[in-house]
Amino acid sequence: MDVIPLDAPVGAELRGVDLAKPLSDDEIAQLRDAFLAHHLIVVREQDIEGEDQDRFVQHLGPLLAFDNGVYHQFMTNQHVENAAMSGSGRLLFHNDGAFRSRPRAGTSLYAIDVSPTSPPTSFANGVRAYELLPENLRKKIDQLSAVHILDYDDPEQESNRVRQADFPAGRTLDDVRHAVHPMVVTLPYSGQKAIFVSEFYTSHILEFGPTSTEGEDILQQVFAVLYDEGNVYSHHYRNGDLVVWDNYGVQHARSGAIDSNPRHLRRLVLDTLSW
Missing domain, CATH: 3.60.130.10 (Clavaminate synthase-like)
Structure with a gap:
């Protein structure tokens, strides 16, 4: 082999x-x-x-x-x-x-x-992206966590990121499937670090809150590297x-x-x- x-x-x-x-x-x-x-x-x-x-x-x-x-x-x-x-x-x-x-x-x-017309599965390398982040951004997200959401009642979630900030009045995290995870995870066996926020499930950075423009800017900086075509x-x-x-x-x-x-x-x- x-x-x-x-x-x-x-x-x-x-x-x-x-x-x-x-x-x-x-x-x-x-x-x-x-x-x-x-x-x-x-x-x-x-x-x-x-x-x-x-x-x-x-x-x-x-x-x-x-x-x-x-x-x-x-x-x-x-x-x-x-x-x-x-x-x-x-x-x-x-x-x-x-x-x-x-x-x-x-x-x-x-x-x-x-x-032949079947859409591909595309893969983004979270380990490589973490290594490519500027050092100051790596150090920052190493200390942060993110809130991840799946909203079964939102018919658009499969193709749109769902953010708590966009919830209608009266809707809370208790109404959706959600969890909090570090923005950077350590892989078993290898000990490598990988980015663990995504354009699908990640609502916001916990420490900044759901409506923070600074928190959203950090996420967008990470996404730009993670989803770069390279x-x-x-x-x-x-x-x-x-x-x-x-x-x-x-x-x-x-x-x-x-x-x-x-x-x-x-x-x-x-x-x-x-x-």
Whole structure:
């Protein structure tokens, strides 16, 4: 098995591997080292079943069960059981579950049936962006936390950032899913630091408050580096592609709306990184 860094600001491709077969101990060690170093793993041209994706991803940690008790769901525009409720529009960059007290550790998608018009998943490197911030800004956000919101009652949230400052009169944080996390997180095993605020879920910086122009200016400075095109890789799926990424080190987005052509991917979520 070979680990080939992508010609991109994040990610590496595994080559010379058949995920329909169990990995050797040496290959498992290679996978884990590559995941820590590159934060996103791509494996192409795989003809696998669900159990093969499960086995591969579990080399990085235990899977999380969804609310219905199963460990997989489908990101799809087909009418199937266990389809995720993710809409069909563009999805802004985010870390999965940032509005929860314990966000997801990682995510994997396997392309079962995708068309050439299927929108890509784009990835922004939170580790690289942190390192690129001016030193004074890094030191500032190291000491700050942010409020993250998911508002189930807002039909526009999938394509628009929701801020507490924009709530209608009478609506409070108690009416939405929300959590507070440091603006900078430390990744397990590697000890690297990554930006943990996003254009999707982040409402405001806690210490500045929801209506602070200074707090919003800090967020926009961070977003400008994080979402610069030089810090983003877009993966255009072909059938048989598998991707898995670190949800703390990398943010992802659906970079376009889904049309009527097939876009059917199997999704797994890592509960923790653990080996």
